[in-house]
Amino acid sequence: MNIRSLIRGDGVVIGAAVLLFIASFLDTFDCSGAGCDDVPNAWDNGSLLMSVYLAGIIAAALIVLARLLPRPPKVLGIELGQLGLALALFTAWSSLGAIFDPAGSLDLDGLRELEAGTGLILGFVGALVLAAGAVGSQLVGALKAPLIGAPRPAPAPYGGQPPTGYGYPGGGAQQAPYSGQPQPSYGGQPGAAGGQGGEFSPFWFAVPVARPLYAEDGSPTPIAELSPGTWYLAVDQRGGGLVAQTQDGRRGVLQDTSGIQRG
Numbered sequence: 001m002n003i004r005s006l007i008r009g010d011g012v013v014i015g016a017a018v019l020l021f022i023a024s025f026l027d028t029f030d031c032s033g034a035g036c037d038d039v040p041n042a043w044d045n046g047s048l049l050m051s052v053y054l055a056g057i058i059a060a061a062l063i064v065l066a067r068l069l070p071r072p073p074k075v076l077g078i079e080l081g082q083l084g085l086a087l088a089l090f091t092a093w094s095s096l097g098a099i100f101d102p103a104g105s106l107d108l109d110g111l112r113e114l115e116a117g118t119g120l121i122l123g124f125v126g127a128l129v130l131a132a133g134a135v136g137s138q139l140v141g142a143l144k145a146p147l148i149g150a151p152r153p154a155p156a157p158y159g160g161q162p163p164t165g166y167g168y169p170g171g172g173a174q175q176a177p178y179s180g181q182p183q184p185s186y187g188g189q190p191g192a193a194g195g196q197g198g199e200f201s202p203f204w205f206a207v208p209v210a211r212p213l214y215a216e217d218g219s220p221t222p223i224a225e226l227s228p229g230t231w232y233l234a235v236d237q238r239g240g241g242l243v244a245q246t247q248d249g250r251r252g253v254l255q256d257t258s259g260i261q262r263g
Contacts (some may be wrong), residue, residue, distance in 0.1 A: 002221065004228050005210035006147040009137025010064050012089075016130035020091075023126055024053040026119030037130035041119055051094040052123055057132050063134055067201040070212075070225035088127075095120075095127035131211035146209050204231045204263035205242070213244060215251035223252045231263050 024042040027185035044051045062084030066072045072080045099116050116124075136143045206229065216238075224246050226232055234254075236243035241255045254260075 004146065004148050005067050006064070007067065007143060008147050009133050009140070009143035010067055011147045012130060012133030012136070012143065013060045013063050013130055016126045016133060017057045019126035019129065020056040020123055022052050023097050023122035024049065026122060027117035027121050028157050030115045039117065042123070048098055052091055052098055052127060055087055055094065056127055058092040059084045059091055059134070060130060062087065067215045069248045070222065083257065085138075088131045092127040092131040095124045099124050114141075136221075144206065160178055162169040202233055202235050205234055205244075205253075205260045206231050206263065208259040208261070211254060211256055213250075213254055215252055216243065226254065 005219045022065070026041060028041055028045065028048065028181045029039065042053050062080045066079065066081035066084060069080075074080070075083055098120055133143070207226045209228055210225045213224040213226055214220070215223050226244065230247075233245045235245055235251065236241040238253050240257065241253045243251060244259055245251050
């Protein structure tokens with residue numbers, strides 16, 4: 001899991017889930033008449049608990065997991081993020097119904113003039129925020145920004161040697177950001193693999209935000225995720241992208257090279 005892959009919309013979703021959890025312990029309704037001394041909360045009403053509060057918390061968990069996992073699993077062929085979005089919308093709709101029918105399936109003989117209580121009102125607000133965060137993450141640019149800023153990779157020491165592992169840049173002083181153009185080989189020697197449009201010299205780089213790494217055969221499913229703050233080895237150029245190698249030796253194509261930093 002990579003916590004830096006979370007976006008601002010995920011932060012909104014997490015906050016909404018916390019609000020739903022708190023609201024589930026508050027009074028479901030306000031009433032007048034006999035029997036109002038012991039007003040139930042959501043945990044006393046199974047259908048309300050499942051359709052609003054727990055459904056919203058589960059929706060938030062699915063949305064966040066879909067962002068954290070490099071290869072999130074599917075449920076009945078549906079991606080976790082899509083399932084979480086649908087469940088968030090269901091939560092908002094169920095909460096709206098609960099506002100108009102605070103008693104729900106409870107047996108409330110003797111109670112009159114029921115009104116939505118603090119628990120239902122806060123639950124409704126939380127459900128709306130949850131749905132707005134889930135939908136807004138797909139549509140609003142401000143909510144797509146990283147939730148946690150990526151740290152700048154430390155520059156390599158002058159005259160350093162190429163690293164034997166990952167996490168430390170080498171090969172001299174820090175270079176300019178990668179431009180996407182074919183790179184000439186260092187010292188006139190060919191690189192480890194021939195790039196398109198010229199010889200290519202392998203170099204170390206870091207990504208500013210989490211980026212998916214796709215298989216070299218063109219498969220649309222990512223095989224790994226490159227994380228900010230870690231240095232990766234570019235071994236070839238593939239069109240406008242780079243063929244990168246991960247810590248465990250997997251190779252794939254980084255299609256989005258914007259803003260990457262060379263080491």
